Amino acid sequence: MGKRSRSDAVAYVSMVGPALLVYLLIVAYPVLNSVVISFTNFNPIAGTAPEFTGLANYRRMLQDPDFWHAFRNNMVVVGISVFGQIPIGFVLAYILFRKLVRGQAFFQAMVFLPNFLSTIVIGILWRRIFLANGPVSRVLQAVSGDPSAQFTMMLYPETVMIPIGFALIWIYTGFFMIIFLANLQKIDLGLLEAAQIDGATEFQVFFKIIVPMLASVLLINAILAIAGSLKGFDLIFSMTTQGIQRDNAMVLPIFMYQKAFLDRSNSVRFAYGAAISNAIVLISIAIILFANFVGKKLGAQEDM
Amino acid sequence: MKTRILVAAMLVMALGLVVAGGGGQSQATGPQQVTLDILAYGDNSTREGQDWNRLVAEFQAANPTIRIESEMLYDQAYHQKVEARLAAGDVPDMAYMWVDAQGQAWRDSNQFVDHRPFLNPDFYDLSLIDPMGPNGEIFQVPLGTSNITSVLFVNTALLSELGLSVPRTYAEMVAMVPAATAAGKEVVAFAGAEGWVWNSCLLGTVVGRVSGDGNWISKAMAGQYKFTDKPFVDSLAFLQQMVEDGVLSNSVVLTDYGAALSSFVNGNALFMLDGQWRAGGIEDPALQANVQMIPFPALPGESTSVANSASGVTSVGYGLTAKGASDPAVRDAALKFMEFFNSPANTTTRLADGAIVAPILKNFQAPADLPLLVKEKANFMGRMGVTSNVVDAFVPGEANNVLNTGMQNIAIGRATPAEVAAQVERLARQ
Numbered sequence: 001m002g003k004r005s006r007s008d009a010v011a012y013v014s015m016v017g018p019a020l021l022v023y024l025l026i027v028a029y030p031v032l033n034s035v036v037i038s039f040t041n042f043n044p045i046a047g048t049a050p051e052f053t054g055l056a057n058y059r060r061m062l063q064d065p066d067f068w069h070a071f072r073n074n075m076v077v078v079g080i081s082v083f084g085q086i087p088i089g090f091v092l093a094y095i096l097f098r099k100l101v102r103g104q105a106f107f108q109a110m111v112f113l114p115n116f117l118s119t120i121v122i123g124i125l126w127r128r129i130f131l132a133n134g135p136v137s138r139v140l141q142a143v144s145g146d147p148s149a150q151f152t153m154m155l156y157p158e159t160v161m162i163p164i165g166f167a168l169i170w171i172y173t174g175f176f177m178i179i180f181l182a183n184l185q186k187i188d189l190g191l192l193e194a195a196q197i198d199g200a201t202e203f204q205v206f207f208k209i210i211v212p213m214l215a216s217v218l219l220i221n222a223i224l225a226i227a228g229s230l231k232g233f234d235l236i237f238s239m240t241t242q243g244i245q246r247d248n249a250m251v252l253p254i255f256m257y258q259k260a261f262l263d264r265s266n267s268v269r270f271a272y273g274a275a276i277s278n279a280i281v282l283i284s285i286a287i288i289l290f291a292n293f294v295g296k297k298l299g300a301q302e303d304m
Numbered sequence: 305m306k307t308r309i310l311v312a313a314m315l316v317m318a319l320g321l322v323v324a325g326g327g328g329q330s331q332a333t334g335p336q337q338v339t340l341d342i343l344a345y346g347d348n349s350t351r352e353g354q355d356w357n358r359l360v361a362e363f364q365a366a367n368p369t370i371r372i373e374s375e376m377l378y379d380q381a382y383h384q385k386v387e388a389r390l391a392a393g394d395v396p397d398m399a400y401m402w403v404d405a406q407g408q409a410w411r412d413s414n415q416f417v418d419h420r421p422f423l424n425p426d427f428y429d430l431s432l433i434d435p436m437g438p439n440g441e442i443f444q445v446p447l448g449t450s451n452i453t454s455v456l457f458v459n460t461a462l463l464s465e466l467g468l469s470v471p472r473t474y475a476e477m478v479a480m481v482p483a484a485t486a487a488g489k490e491v492v493a494f495a496g497a498e499g500w501v502w503n504s505c506l507l508g509t510v511v512g513r514v515s516g517d518g519n520w521i522s523k524a525m526a527g528q529y530k531f532t533d534k535p536f537v538d539s540l541a542f543l544q545q546m547v548e549d550g551v552l553s554n555s556v557v558l559t560d561y562g563a564a565l566s567s568f569v570n571g572n573a574l575f576m577l578d579g580q581w582r583a584g585g586i587e588d589p590a591l592q593a594n595v596q597m598i599p600f601p602a603l604p605g606e607s608t609s610v611a612n613s614a615s616g617v618t619s620v621g622y623g624l625t626a627k628g629a630s631d632p633a634v635r636d637a638a639l640k641f642m643e644f645f646n647s648p649a650n651t652t653t654r655l656a657d658g659a660i661v662a663p664i665l666k667n668f669q670a671p672a673d674l675p676l677l678v679k680e681k682a683n684f685m686g687r688m689g690v691t692s693n694v695v696d697a698f699v700p701g702e703a704n705n706v707l708n709t710g711m712q713n714i715a716i717g718r719a720t721p722a723e724v725a726a727q728v729e730r731l732a733r734q
Contacts, residue, residue, distance in 0.1 A: 044391040045413045131497070132558035147488075150555045155716055241560050243499025244712035247705075258705070261384045264408040265701030265734070270391060 031281075038275035041268045050271070057268070057275035066247075067276070070255035071283075073161060074230060077251060078287065080165040081172065081225035086218065088169060089176030094206060096177075097184040108181070112174035119171070123238025126167040130154050154240070160248040164236060171235065172228070176221050183217045184210070219295035223288050230284045233257065252280045338637045339371045340628075343385065345400035345620070347378040351657055355650075363644050370637045390415070397628030398638045401444040402620055403436040404697035405704070415625040416443040422624070422639055425666070428646075432664040434618040444623025445642050448660025450616040453694050454509040454600060455684060457568060457576040457586070461594035462489070468574070473602045474551075477575075481550040484574055492546075493573035495564035496556035496715060499708025502543070503696045505578055507711065508615030509600050511539045512692025516607035521693035524732075531729040532722070540721035542603065544714050557712050580684070583677040584658030592676040597684040612689035617697045619660065661685065703731035 038057050040050035061067050092111055096104045114122060129135050136151040153159040187210070195205050211218075233253040240246040246254065259266070260273020346353030353376060360372050375396075377385050383406065389395065390413045401407050403416070410416050418441040423430065434450060436443045458470055466487055471477045477491065484491045495501045512518040515535035523529055524536070546552045553559075559567070565585045568576035576582070577600070586592055599612040622642055629635050644650070651663045656674055661681050663670075696704050710724030 044393070045387070045409055047413065127560070130558075131560055131563055132553075132555035133563075137555075137558075148554065150558055152558070152716075155557055155712075156718075241497040241499075243497070243502075243708045244557060244716075245497065247709050261387050262380075262705070263701040264405065265703065265731075267412070 034274040034277055037271050038278050040271055042271040042274070043267050044270065046267065053268075053271075057272045058279070060272065061275055061279060066250065066255055067252075067279075069157070070250045070252045073249060074251045074283075076161045076165065077168065077229040077232060078226055080161075080168050081229045082222050082291075084165065084169050085173045086176050086221050086225060089173045089221075090180050090214075090218070092173065093177045093180035093184055094210060096181060098202070108177075111177055114171040115175050119234040120238045122167070122171055123235045126163070127239045127241070130163050154245050155248070157248040160240075160245065164239060164249055167235065167239060172225075176225070179221055180214065180217060183214055187213060215295070215298055219291065222291045222295070226287050226291060227284055230280055230287070252276065252283070256280065336369050337371050338369060338633045339373060340398060340634060340637050340641060341396045342372060342374040342622075342641075343382075343389065343396040343399035344374045344376040344622075345378065345382050346376050348376070350378075352659065353378070355653065359645060359650065363641055366644075367637075367640070370641070372641070386410070395625050395627040397631075397634050398622055398624050398641070400620060401623045403443045403618055404694075405700045406696070407443075408700060410443075410625070415627065416441070417624055417626045417629045418442060419445065419623060422629075422635065424643070427643055427666060429664055429666045429668075432662075436618060444621045445646060446619035446621035446664060447646075447654060448619045449662045449664060450691055451619045452580040452614050452616045452661060452684070452688070452691070453504045454506060454615045455578060455580050455582070455597050456492075456600050457578065457582070458596040458598060459568065459571065459574055459591070459594060460596050461591075462571055462574055466574075470596060470598065471601045474600075474604065477551050477601055478549045480574065485550065489571075490553050490567055490573040491551050491575065493559070493564040493567040493576040494552055494556055495559055495561040495578070496552065496712065497558055497560040497563075499705070499712060500696065501561065501564075501578070502711040502715075503704065503708050504615070504694055506543065506600075507539060507707075508692050508694040509613065510542050510603070511536060511695070512613045512615065512690075513600070513603045513606045513610050514539045514542065516610055518610060518613055518690045518692035521695050521698045525698045531732060532725045536728075537721045537725045540711065540714055540724055543711055544717075544721065547715050552715070557715050580661055580681060581658060583681060586677060589676070592680075595677060595680065597677070597680050599684075599688050610690060610692070612687060613692050614688050615694045616691035617694040699728070699732055701731075702734075703728050706731055 037050070039052060039054060041053050041056075042050040092107075095101055096108055101107060130151055130153070131137070132150055134151070137149065140149040140151055141147055151163075153163050192205055192209065195209055200208065231253060232251060236249050236251055237246070237254055237257075240249050250258075256273050256276040259276060260269050263269050266272060344356050346356050348354065348357070356374070356376060360374055364370065364372055375385070382400070386399070386409050390409050395413070395415060399410075401410055401416075403410075407416075416437070418437070420430070420440075420442050423442065423445070428445065430442070432449050433442055433446055435441065460470065463469060466480075466483050466489075468480050468483060471480065481491055494506070508521065511520050517523070517535075520529060520535060524531055524533075529536070543552075547554065547556065564573075564576060564578070565582065567573045569586055569588065569591060571591075580597070583595075583597065586595055599614045602611060622645060624635060624638050628638055646663075646665065648665060648668060651660075651665055651668065652671060654660050655663060655670065655678060658675075658678060658681075662685070695707065699707060707724065707728045710719055710727060713719035714721055714724060
């Protein structure tokens with residue numbers, strides 16, 4: 001190794017080393033430890049030595065109907081994110097980009113505004129909106145003429161994800177809109193003008209030019225949406241009250257939290273919680289790989 | 305050359321960070337100082353939290369050799385932190401403790417320690433402190449006497465306005481429904497959207513009344529009864545009955561904790577069912593003058609032995625952990641701080657704020673100028689019969705969660721009392 005390359009190596013290690021060390025200690029070690037713990041009866045509160053229990057925690061998880069209920073809700077959230085927030089964000093960005101409405105700056109700010117607010121604050125806001133005699137119930141009472149009418153979707157497992165989905169779209173659509181808008185602004189306007197001179201309609205411009213050009217951005221947004229959906233905890237937790245609402249709206253991170261921290265009757269709750277966390281990671285990886293596969297089939301590349 | 309300078313500069317910076325970190329620690333404790341690590345309960349936005357910060361500052365100013373490092377958390381965040389710290393072996397010297405099922409983590413980690421040998425009997429009235437262990441142990445110094453979790457707050461002015469009077473029986477409450485409905489009022493404001501409210505503020509009282517045994521829940525957990533037995537199933541059925549009778553509104557499961565209080569203080573409900581601590585939320589002096597606190601009215605066929613009973617639980621409070629008690633210097637500092645925290649002046653503040661029902665101090669003299677509802681609490685204690693078990697103080701974890709959700713499902717007709725009772729029985733025995 002020459003003098004030059006040795007000094008380069010020293011510089012490289014000194015610059016990358018500290019960050020790598022921090023990453024290994026704070027991110028990699030807990031993740032790997034979580035995998036190890038999930039195969040044991042780890043009970044640090046009792047202070048007993050953990051014993052290897054194989055797949056017992058994973059078997060228990062798969063046999064728990066609450067896991068499948070939370071999984072189903074999580075898939076609904078993924079669906080709302082990928083097929084709700086992203087298309088709406090894309091269309092809104094396109095409308096702003098093509099100046100199809102007046103006051104673009106105002107609309108851009110308004111749609112993005114929820115991203116400046118704390119998710120907990122937003123959750124409490126929406127919870128109040130859907131409460132007994134809250135604003136939505138008042139509208140129902142006014143429309144139906146029945147003073148006892150209430151908005152009850154939050155009470156039933158079949159319907160609870162509808163108001164939550166509405167809130168999710170309200171919050172996160174602006175985030176995706178901004179990403180689309182930033183990428184739309186990189187498109188050469190001459191290309192669009194040429195298409196219009198050649199007789200292309202707005203519809204054709206959108207589907208034949210814009211969408212293919214932003215396919216990679218769509219893919220990246222889909223990955224961001226999936227990852228965000230699977231780790232989402234705060235909004236649903238704060239939007240629901242403890243009991244029937246939160247149980248009905250339970251997603252995997254809340255399921256993990258309840259099993260790992262609140263189920264004090266389970267002496268191996270931390271190990272069980274670790275197993276659920278690992279399952280969330282595996283499900284995220286599987287869905288992201290699937291999204292990548294679909295994206296590649298459609299010709300999208302992960303570059304922006 | 306530039307690379308070497310860069311590498312050297314980075315090493316110096318890294319060294320500086322390490323030294324700065326270590327320096328901070330070395331300044332933390334002097335040779336004569338005792339450091340108390342306390343896990344406190346509260347919220348900086350509440351009176352309780354602000355008082356804590358003030359008390360810590362005052363105590364440290366008066367005791368320069370004792371340094372307090374406290375971490376204050378509230379509600380779920382607190383319970384989660386207890387679990388995390390105990391799991392990590394980072395045990396505080398002193399903490400705000402529940403001694404029932406909610407304090408299971410302290411018990412599992414053997415951190416409960418009997419305080420009886422350490423408590424000054426001239427300062428604390430030990431006869432007012434509920435026993436917390438099988439041999440009468442005291443694991444923490446409670447903020448006050450038993451915490452009554454089920455109180456019916458009555459708006460007497462509103463009742464008079466509607467030509468009604470304070471009910472003595474449940475049947476009398478049912479008879480009030482048409483008048484209340486005609487006036488556009490709720491009968492009972494109840495935060496039924498919160499599962500724990502059904503559990504803490506209603507079910508314990510109902511089980512005690514229906515079974516005729518205030519300790520029915522603890523006996524069931526001990527195996528003497530089953531949750532599928534008639535008294536428990538009938539108690540759950542009574543909740544359903546309350547909704548069907550209109551005593552609880554059909555939107556009760558959509559009413560959160562703030563909304564129930566709001567409904568009562570704004571005169572939209574004749575009654576509010578909540579814990580005694582909720583008296584502190586009724587701030588309007590005009591309303592306070594018209595609020596009476598009573599035990600839940602008599603249920604049909606209830607035994608006289610449980611007449612006017614209400615559910616109650618040992619009050620929470622600060623206690624030494626086994627780790628804190630193991631070091632005499634830390635233990636003495638903690639006991640000194642506890643006496644300061646529970647001083648007559650500070651206890652009076654807590655009493656006036658509505659945080660406690662009654663103090664546990666020896667020869668405590670309550671000032672005459674306490675708020676009306678604090679005085680009303682004393683009246684309530686005079687009206688109250690025996691104390692019955694609060695369900696979540698005995699039924700642990702998953703069984704309790706299923707019970708909370710089950711009661712809400714019963715209220716909206718999505719589950720039957722027998723189904724919920726069977727689930728609770730199965731999970732409670734696991």
